[in-house]
Amino acid sequence: xxxxxxxxxxxxxxxxxxxxxxxxxxxxxxxxxxxxxxxxxxxxxxxxxxxxxxxxxxxxxxxxxxxxxxxxxxxxxxxxxxxxxxxxxxxxxxxxxxxxxxxxxxxxxxxxxxxxxxxxxxxxxxxxxxxxxxxxxxxxxxxxxxxxxxxxxxxxxxxxxxxxxxxx
Numbered sequence: 001x002x003x004x005x006x007x008x009x010x011x012x013x014x015x016x017x018x019x020x021x022x023x024x025x026x027x028x029x030x031x032x033x034x035x036x037x038x039x040x041x042x043x044x045x046x047x048x049x050x051x052x053x054x055x056x057x058x059x060x061x062x063x064x065x066x067x068x069x070x071x072x073x074x075x076x077x078x079x080x081x082x083x084x085x086x087x088x089x090x091x092x093x094x095x096x097x098x099x100x101x102x103x104x105x106x107x108x109x110x111x112x113x114x115x116x117x118x119x120x121x122x123x124x125x126x127x128x129x130x131x132x133x134x135x136x137x138x139x140x141x142x143x144x145x146x147x148x149x150x151x152x153x154x155x156x157x158x159x160x161x162x163x164x165x166x167x168x
Contacts, residue, residue, distance in 0.1 A: 027101050027159065028066030041070040046078045049132045052087075053166055060094065063160030065101065069094035086131065089118025093143050093164070100150045101159035108157075109147040116143035133167040 022030040023037025031037050047055065052075040059068035069091045076087035092115030100108030116139070123129050123136045130136065142164045150157060 024066075026062075026064050026066075027098055029102065038064065038067075041067045043070065043074070044078075045071075045074050047071070047075065049075065049079070049083075053132050053134060056090070056094070057166045060097075060163040060166070061160070063101075063158070063163065065094045065097040065159050065163065069098060082126070083122075083131075085118060086122040086126075089115045089122060090134075090139075091115075092118060093139060096143065097146070097157075097159055097162060097164075100146065100157045100162070103156035105150045105154070109150045112143040112147040112150070116140040116147075130167075135165070135167055139164055139166065 022033055023035050024030055024040060026038050041059075052071055056068040056071045059065070059071065072087050072091035072094055076084050076091055079087055092111050094115075096108050096111030096113075096115055098108075099111060102108075119136045120140050128136075146157070146162060
């Protein structure tokens with residue numbers, strides 16, 4: 001197979017952009033074609049901030065942090081410029097939990113700390129520690145505590161059991 005043949009075999013959306021159509025498991029890992037995966041989050045959905053928080057919280061509670069990260073990513077890309085760092089930090093927390101649940105202790109701990117730093121930086125810059133009912137100081141504490149435990153243990157964490165509460 002030539003390189004041109006390989007590129008033609010890639011999954012593409014209606015506009016011709018490369019998109020992986022393989023089913024995924026609850027942690028976002030690709031499964032073989034034909035396997036039964038979990039429903040994927042649609043990309044590019046514009047939600048209100050409270051809808052974003054509610055949907056992400058439901059996904060986190062269901063043990064699907066990869067999918068919660070996609071919800072936060074939509075808010076990061078479509079929200080007001082002054083909130084993008086907040087949503088990006090929350091996406092990093094969710095993907096950090098994803099990596100920790102997949103058994104990637106180094107990446108999980110790194111992203112959990114990066115997300116904690118980002119939400120704290122946003123909180124300090126905005127002077128707001130509870131946007132849309134979220135507890136940013138509590139989330140930063142959760143992320144740093146989990147990062148420390150992830151580094152100490154070799155086994156993947158249970159994403160459902162370790163999921164944070166975004167608000168009170």
